[in-house]
Amino acid sequence: THISGLSKTIATNIVHYRDENGRYNSRAELKKVPRLGPKAFEQSVGFLRIIGGKNPLDNTDIHPESYPVAKKVLAAAGVTAADLGDAAAVAKIREVSIAPLVNEGVGAETAKDIITSLQNPGRDLRDNMAAPILRQDVLTMEDLKVGMKLEGTVRNVVDFGAFVDIGVKHDGLVHVSKMARKFVRDPKTVVAIGDIVEVWIESVDLARERIQLTMVDPAVG
Incomplete structure (x- = not known):
């Protein structure tokens, strides 16, 4: 399965680093992998799981940038990250109200998704998703045109935007500023994982294997 932000070379480097240094103990350790720069880390880390690492949150689909919110949820539930997966902890997490988080400025959808993620460590929301209608003339990045x-x-969906599978192996990024003509504070108020969306190609970087998308029709003034 392809992971946003990771080229074949970087994926190979991740495996080589593990073979040479032993198992990964944290997501942060991935930053030591050759050619896995800050941008690639930011895009891919939410998909990568560290099983049995130092931080149990690293085995969830919660992006590290949302760990502070996740810790508040755990505190409100009266459990710790080490309790994730325990039936009693799941029941307590399920009862946590999003109201205090929203009052602190956390988006309601973000709070709901984090609470759901904490109840299901190890899940991958990319599984069992509906398939979009893909163009038959677009099979690789080389086929994409601005x-x-x-x-x-x-x-x-992360704080800075959403990654969209358009059928060319590498997911494209819709930056939060390109999700609507109006200001969008929280991407999760616009899209959710599994949504089928219309997008337009903004730019294609073949060398870095990155695709920039927009959900704003460029033909509409």
Whole structure:
């Protein structure tokens, strides 16, 4: 399964680093992998799981940038990250109210998703998703053209935007500023994992294997 932000070379480097240094103990350790720079880490880390690591949150689909919120949820439930997966802890987490988090400025959808994630460590929301109608003439990144309209599936939603599978192996990024003509504070108020969305190609970087998308129709003034 392809992971946003990771080229074949970086994926190979991740395996080589593990073979040479032993198992990963944290997501942060991935930053030591050759060619896995800050941008690639930011895009891919939410998909990568560290099983049996120092921080149990590293085995969830919660992005590290949302760990402070996750810790508040755990505290409100009266449990710790070490309790994740325990039936009693799951029941307590399920009862946590999002109201205090929202009052602190956390988006309601973000809070709900974090609470759900804490109840299901190890899950991958990319599984069992509906498939979009993909263009038959678009099979690789080389087939993409700026301004091209495509349909895709939202694979991950983070604070800075959403990653969309458009059928060319590498997911494209819709930055939060490109999700609507109006200001969007929280991407999760616009899209959710599994949504089928219409996007337009903004730029294609073949060398770095990155695709920038927009959900704002460029033909509409």
